[in-house]
Amino acid sequence: MLKREFVLPSERCPICGSKNTFQVRGRIDNIPYFGETLETTVTCSNCKFKHADVMHLEEHEPMHHEFPIASEDDMMVRVVRSSTGTIKVPELGVTVKPCSASEGYVSNIEGVLDRIEKAIRLAIAQTGPVRRRRGEAKLKKLEDIRRGKGKATFIVMDPFGHSAIADKQAKKRRLTKKELAKLKAEL
Template sequence: METKSVNIIDCPICGAKNALKIMTNELDIPYLGKVIETTMICDKCKYRKSDILPVEVKEPKRFILKICGEEDLNKRVIKSSTGYIKIPELGFEVKPGPASQGYISNVEGVLNRLEDSLKTLMNWVETDEEKKKAEEILKRIENIKNGEETATLIIEDPLGHSAIIGDGVKEEKLTEEEIKLLNSGSVFIMEK
């Protein structure tokens, strides 16, 4: 069952009167359950934000997938706004923060998002060594997408709303200790 609503308000970003359209849909998504999908778009300044907010609390979970080839790149990924993403081989970890958004994609889409984030971070690096490290990670992401290198995609969600769906995905319940260790944050590259 799908419930839709649309509201129009003044944009808090640019101040334009009756310019921000807020569209919400209540959906029942397989593996995720009932969610509220929200999209905000300003006709004036083009501000845009989308999110998927789960209605139900589920069991805290960790999903682990060894990315070995093209078949793995096509596996479905549901990442809620409370989901953590890790690729230990690359030293990558994405922690949810206040502006974190949920999305539904596939493994290749997650790698593309990580690539885009890394390219943005490269604009802020201060040394040639940092730039070289970032370029090496970009090359490794490309190798993973081309099946020339393997990596492990881990998604942890203390509210149980994230998932990797497909054959070969290992699913584990998070312990109370593991849940406490998960902190809010942003994107960073861990030293290896």
């Protein structure tokens, strides 16, 4: 449910230095089983810089969220992935780590699996035969998970608590010190 939208006055663009072309747009939503989120989009009409992010406004603790995917309906489960969030699907051997260009987004499990599929296809196109076979096996598994034929665990971890799986069936707990140290080393 949308609560509020705003546009911040334009300043000098931090990338190209141009004045009055830089804009910060924000919207605050209330997501069931999660709470208030702030989505931001930063754009510059001069250098075409664009960056989107999302963060949780209430939670600031390092959190680990886990959801067992067991059916096709689970594809609709809401996912909030901030630019500091790591997504892991152990059954696929896939970990999506944050990088400096990471964007945040609000999506659902299906949307995240689509992004993972694109990344696997891109990797397949740039690799040799052995890795290609491994990539194709991953794609087949991913398709089974999407159709609810293969079980999988969907994990979201965020050292700042800005990311989450917003569903009543999702399990959430604080990240352990060890997990936190590992994530921070990767940021």
